[in-house]
Amino acid sequence: GENVEQHPSTLSVQEGDSAVIKCTYSDSASNYFPWYKQELGKRPQLIIDIRSNVGEKKDQRIAVTLNKTAKHFSLHITETQPEDSAVYFCTMDSNYQLIWGAGTKLIIKP
Amino acid sequence: NAGVMQNPRHLVRRRGQEARLRCSPVKGHSHVYWYRQLPEEGLKFMVYLQKENIIDESGMPKERFSAEFPKEGPSILRIQQVVRGDSAAYFCASSPRASTNTGELFFGEGSRLTVL
Numbered sequence: 001g002e003n004v005e006q007h008p009s010t011l012s013v014q015e016g017d018s019a020v021i022k023c024t025y026s027d028s029a030s031n032y033f034p035w036y037k038q039e040l041g042k043r044p045q046l047i048i049d050i051r052s053n054v055g056e057k058k059d060q061r062i063a064v065t066l067n068k069t070a071k072h073f074s075l076h077i078t079e080t081q082p083e084d085s086a087v088y089f090c091t092m093d094s095n096y097q098l099i100w101g102a103g104t105k106l107i108i109k110p
Numbered sequence: 111n112a113g114v115m116q117n118p119r120h121l122v123r124r125r126g127q128e129a130r131l132r133c134s135p136v137k138g139h140s141h142v143y144w145y146r147q148l149p150e151e152g153l154k155f156m157v158y159l160q161k162e163n164i165i166d167e168s169g170m171p172k173e174r175f176s177a178e179f180p181k182e183g184p185s186i187l188r189i190q191q192v193v194r195g196d197s198a199a200y201f202c203a204s205s206p207r208a209s210t211n212t213g214e215l216f217f218g219e220g221s222r223l224t225v226l
């Protein structure tokens with residue numbers, strides 16, 4: 001079935017540095033790739049999304065890139081801040097459902 | 111505007127008991143999705159419902175699990191004869207349209223089931 005691989009599982013960066021999370025997927029029919037942020041004990045919250053007709057999208061300190069040919073997409077966070085600490089999930093849509101990566105725990109060191 | 115409301119937020123059950131989880135979607139949303147999240151993992155799709163209809167239950171175990179979304183009232187996920195492996199966070203999401211690729215999927219805060 002459809003699958004999303006996400007790396008790394010844990011990422012620790014110095015405050016102010018950049019963080020990059022990468023995902024690869026198997027279902028070439030997917031056209032929508034949202035990213036979610038989940039704080040401990042909270043619900044997932046959509047932070048940015050990208051569609052297959054676009055290669056890159058940026059929203060302030062967050063950017064996402066998509067390479068449909070290679071079937072991978074990435075999340076980039078620049079100038080990281082303590083409030084960026086959370087678990088980040090890449091997802092893709094497939095027949096009424098979202099397929100989720102296993103998550104990346106982002107730790108921002110002061 | 112109230113978001114997706116789930117209750118209870120925390121539920122403790124002993125093995126063999128029943129668990130009922132409720133989800134009230136965003137007002138005006140007629141599409142409801144249930145996901146399960148085990149510790150340290152991403153969410154796994156369980157079931158997609160529209161009012162009074164189950165559209166896709168491919169992610170829900172055939173035994174002990176059932177879901178409904180009646181004409182009136184919240185959507186309910188029911189787990190009979192719970193086992194320890196059912197311990198997880200169960201998230202409900204709603205949307206105004208059938209497709210999940212519109213960016214209009216809203217999640218509740220989840221119901222955390224602990225089976226002793």
